[in-house]
Amino acid sequence: MLSINNIEVVYDRVILVLKGVSIEVREGSITTLLGANGAGKTTTLKAISGVLRSERGEVTKGAIELAGRRIDGMRAHEMTKLGLVQVFEGRRVFEHLTTEENLIAGGHVRDKATVKQGIDMVYSYFPRLKERRQQVAGYLSGGEQQMLAIGRALMSQPKVVLLDEPSLGLAPMLVEQNAAMALTVADHGYVMENGRIVLEGQADKLRDNSDIKEFYLGLNEGGARKSYHDTKHYKRRKRWLS
Amino acid sequence: MTRFVRSWLGVAATTATLAFGGSQAFAQKELVFGLQCDRTGPTANVGTVLCPGYQDYIALINSKGGVEGYKIKVLEIDNEYKVPPAMEAHERFKKEGAVLEGLYGTPQTAALNKKLEEDKILGTSPGFGTASAADGKRFPYTFPIAASYWSQAGAAVAFAKEALGGSLKGKKIAFLFYDNPAGKEPLPILEDLAKSEGFDMRTFAVPAPGLEMGAQILDITGRYKPDYIITHLFGRAPSVSIKELKGKGFPLSKVVAFVWGSAESDIIAAGGMGLAEGYSTMQFAGVGKDFPVIKDIEAMYKAQGKAPPKEMDSTVYYNRGIFIAALHVEAARNAIKAKGGAMPTSEDVKKGMEAIKGFTLGGFVPPMELTPADHEGGGWVQIWTVKGGKLVKVKDWFQGNRPTIQKHLAADASKS
Amino acid sequence: MFHRESGVFKTTYGADMALYPLPIAKWTVVALAVIFVVIIPLSIHEYYLSILNLIFIAIVGALGLNILVGYTGQISIGHGAFMSVGAYTAANLAVKLGLPFWITLPAGGLMAALFGVIVGMPSLRIKGLYLAIATLAGQLIIEWTINRVPAISGGAQASIQVDRPSLFGVSFDTQGSLYYFLLFFAVLAIIATLNLVRSRIGRAFVAVRDQDIAAEIIGINIYRYKLLAFAISSFYAGVCGVLYTYYFGIANYEQFQLIVSIDYLAMIIIGGLGSVLGSIFGAVFVTLLPIAxxxxMENVGALFFTTAEMANVISGLRLGVFGGLIIFFLIVEPEGLNRLWSNIRSYFRVWPFSY
Structure with a gap:
């Protein structure tokens, strides 16, 4: 469905952020991208969705294909029409529109009937939003805003949804559990570091990988939980080969 | 709750203000004059002096029993040199029954031309406004009395000719002007005269707000090296021009300024009267305090036990205020006389204005003659020059190159 | 607008999106129509009509600027220049080709829209204060061009006289008849804007303003919508300029200089950014307050001063009071008069049980 072949991303024409990243997302599957802060996860997503340009970044090498069609160099709103949509880290809802208007805006590229269907669908996923439909989005709680952001993305009937830190603010959750959760939900996983993919594989296989266990799940060989302090220390020393 | 009360108080205050609107105490034997002014806008330096002059003259007339038994009520409205408030002011004057109004500002005059005609109320625009409005047949209710920019251009060239020994053939004249419609208006007259008089003319535009003209002055003094300079500037620009020309060593005795570059304050702001020795300016009203009417106003203040206002010392603009007021009063006087003492309508006052002739106010007002066809009155100016630290009259009332101006007026009239 | 609601149970999306949420709202509109079309013009003095006329023109311009600045978040200080583009387009068409107002008016608007798109180009790359400076440049270039090109400006005076508008042989040449002429266009502009901001385009504008990247990601072509906002806003400005032209009987670029752009910005900021009612409040406030x-002061001042003194006192104090009131209202409600009004409404809506 979506395939990324060896892309390089440069900001401001001088800062090389992604150094040859390849990712393959199959139809009907969930793929997760793991990595420490600054590894390049968000940049990868932005490169795919095409908003890189407004941040003065560009894809200098490689290709991104959606259903066999080259989409690198395309602008974000054009991709939305093709069925690719991103949900940003942090909640970027339109604060001055109501919940429902946000959803309608999300269906900007679709016709009226689809929009109506879409609204009902989103309300069925997130009944909470229905209760708040006439409220201005700025007054929603953090979790509700995140629901709205995801719901809004679904309004364009996408084939591929890119979620950046989707659990942020949804429910109280410890940082170390995110990766575990992601790997439980996903079918396939990639691990990034320093702008490169350093590990990939089936999600359940990754979950059993000892390195992953150490770095992201915070478990030692025996499965016992280590203290957070130890993890951090250890992590700083050891690096995967690139 | 308190927040809410506060909000309501705000609304209540506004409505209360509105409710006070318009009190018309229409006393018998009272004429209403409307006066637009700019006391707070970009030309406030003129308005804050000119309008007190107007008010003082009317007060003087009223203190002597009014005009032909009628007291005059002045309704002054500050239009801030903006156009919509000028329209509002006109409508207000109309509502209060004004028989005439003093306009203020070239764009404001342009915007009101049509309305004045529709409402049949005359408006005066001395020394500004469209030159072609001098044609009373085309603009029956607009009076650019005294001297339009065209007449001033004609006079400036005539004066330059005298100053350069009686001939302009082969001479070079620079025209330094403010780059707006009012600034460009004299151009056709000057171009025409350059041809007929045989002089070379170059124009130098100063962009608004006219505080920076180093490049133009350098171009004039360094490259073009003219025999004479005519300047046509507004606001703070005249004093900048004096300072810059002086700085480049150009003799100020070879400069003549249009009527809005000619106040004492402009010269003083340029570094003082002493510095501007030789600088000449055109005037459409008397300058200085040596007139009976000024003495009368001083006496009026003295009788009230007050000191004369300080605006009086800025005689160029203050006297122009008196000048406008005097013509307004004179027009009303003619109208009342023509009606045998009955209350004149605004149309009567317009006829009264068109009958002004031989009214000089002791040399204060030019020997103008207003007619239904000529609303300018001939385009008279005086030339005053800075000599020994003050403005001295060097040329009494004259009309410069009148035939050329009349030719252009006729051509302009036939075009429309 | 002036009513309280209760027992509202909407069951369809259509009912929810309706322009009149309640049947009584319709009656409010009818009542307003009667007041403005019949009662006001027949009962008040021509002078007050002339003030209303100025307000009507200002409403059209303020709505246009609010679409751009308030709804789309693109700041512009070139609004005055677009008015002059509309004014000169209409004046030239009216004088040189003798076209009637119902052609020159939209033509002026369209020409202004074209210039708006050109001046709005920098908005594709810059925002905020940078964009303000770019539009300032647009304002100055347009002023300069009109001043310098006689083919546009009609000669050295840069002013073109136009005849009063007329329809079916009726000429709008008094304040009373101009009142209807201008009221019609003000109402048209208000209705058009109300509908625009509830539409797909209006939501896209707000989306671009609130979160431009998120807007792009849900499929809104932000470049196109920014330019569209400039075009629509300038169209209103152009129409506003044409209305001024017909109202004064003359097109003159000195009526549309930078200070006018600033005045209109003041209107929408005082009235409330991103609100139709706010634009109206702002236009009324900025036009009416100095007069009020x-x-x-004329009435109160007459007790203390002579006429001559008062002229000076009034003009000085007036600026101070005007500025003071603007600051006062903005401190009471930083989001403008519209918000103040809705606060009052929502207070009464639940009154007397506030919580």
């Missing part, structure tokens, strides 16, 4: 203060 003056009339108030």
């Amino acid at each position: 203060i003056r009339i108030f």
Whole structure:
């Protein structure tokens, strides 16, 4: 469905952020991208969705294909029409529109009937939003805003949804559990570091990988939980080969 | 709750203000004059002096029993040199029954031309406004009395000719002007005269707000090296021009300024009267305090036990205020006389204005003659020059190159 | 607008999106129509009509600027220049080709829209203060061009006289008839804007303003919508300029200089950014307040001053009071008069049980 072949991303024409990243997302599957802060996860997503340009970044090498069609160099709103949509880290809802208007805006590229269907669908996923439909989005709680952001993305009937830190603010959750959760939900996983993919594989296989266990799940060989302090220390020393 | 009360108080205050609107105490034997002014806008330096002059003259007339038994009520409205408030002011004057109004500002005059005609109320625009409005047949209710920019251009060239020994053939004249419609208006007259008089003319535009003209002055003094300079500037620009020309060593005795570059304050702001020795300016009203009417106003203040206002010392603009007021009063006087003492309508006052002739106010007002066809009155100016630290009259009332101006007026009239 | 609601149970999306949420709202509109079309013009003095006329023109311009600045978040200080583009387009068409107002008016708007798109180009790359400076440049270039090109400006005076508009042989040449002429266009502009901001385009504008990247990601072509906002806003400005032209009987670029752009910005900021009612409040406030203060001071001041003194006192104090009131209202409600009004409404909506 979506395939990324060896892309390089440069900001401001001088800062090389992604150094040859390849990712393959199959139809009907969930793929997760793991990595420490600054590894390049968000940049990868932005490169795919095409908003890189407004941040003065560009894809200098490689290709991104959606259903066999080259989409690198395309602008974000054009991709939305093709069925690719991103949900940003942090909640970027339109604060001055109501919940429902946000959803309608999300269906900007679709016709009226689809929009109506879409609204009902989103309300069925997130009944909470229905209760708040006439409220201005700025007054929603953090979790509700995140629901709205995801719901809004679904309004364009996408084939591929890119979620950046989707659990942020949804429910109280410890940082170390995110990766575990992601790997439980996903079918396939990639691990990034320093702008490169350093590990990939089936999600359940990754979950059993000892390195992953150490770095992201915070478990030692025996499965016992280590203290957070130890993890951090250890992590700083050891690096995967690139 | 308190927040809410506060909000309501705000609304209540506004409505209360509105409710006070318009009190018309229409006393018998009272004429209403409307006066637009700019006391707070970009030309406030003129308005804050000119309008007190107007008010003082009317007060003087009223203190002597009014005009032909009628007291005059002045309704002054500050239009801030903006156009919509000028329209509002006109409508207000109309509502209060004004028989005439003093306009203020070239764009404001342009915007009101049509309305004045529709409402049949005359408006005066001395020394500004469209030159072609001098044609009373085309603009029956607009009076650019005294001297339009065209007449001033004609006079400036005539004066330059005298100053350069009686001939302009082969001479070079620079025209330094403010780059707006009012600034460009004299151009056709000057171009025409350059041809007929045989002089070379170059124009130098100063962009608004006219505080920076180093490049133009350098171009004039360094490259073009003219025999004479005519300047046509507004606001703070005249004093900048004096300072810059002086700085480049150009003799100020070879400069003549249009009527809005000619106040004492402009010269003083340029570094003082002493510095501007030789600088000449055109005037459409008397300058200085040596007139009976000024003495009368001083006496009026003295009788009230007050000191004369300080605006009086800025005689160029203050006297122009008196000048406008005097013509307004004179027009009303003619109208009342023509009606045998009955209350004149605004149309009567317009006829009264068109009958002004031989009214000089002791040399204060030019020997103008207003007619239904000529609303300018001939385009008279005086030339005053800075000599020994003050403005001295060097040329009494004259009309410069009148035939050329009349030719252009006729051509302009036939075009429309 | 002036009513309280209760027992509202909407069951369809259509009912929810309706322009009139309640049947009584329709009656409010009818009542307003009667007041403005019949009662006001027949009962008040021509002078007050002339003030209303100025307000009507200002409403059209303020709505246009609010679409751009308030709804789309693109700041512009070139609004005055677009008015002059509309004014000169209409004046030239009216004088040179003798076209009637119902052609020159939209033509002026369209020409202004074209210039708006050109001046709006920099908005594709810059925002905020940078964009303000770019539009300032647009304002100055347009002023300069009109001043310098006689083919546009009609000669050295840069002013073109136009005849009063007329329809079916009726000429709008008094304040009373101009009142209907201008009221019609003000109402048209208000209705058009109300509908625009509830539409797909209006939501896209708000989306671009609130979160431009998120807007792009849900499929809104932000470049196109920014330019569209400039075009629509300038169209309103152009129409506003044409209305001024017909109202004064003359097109003159000195009526549309930078200070006018600033005045209109003041209107929408005082009235409330991103609100139709706010644009109206702002236009009324900025036009009416100086007049109200003056009339108030004339009446009160007459007790203390002579006529001559008062002229000076009024003009000086008026600016101070005007500025002071603007600051006062913005401190009471930083989001403008519209918000103040909705606060009052929502207070009464639940009154007397506030919580």
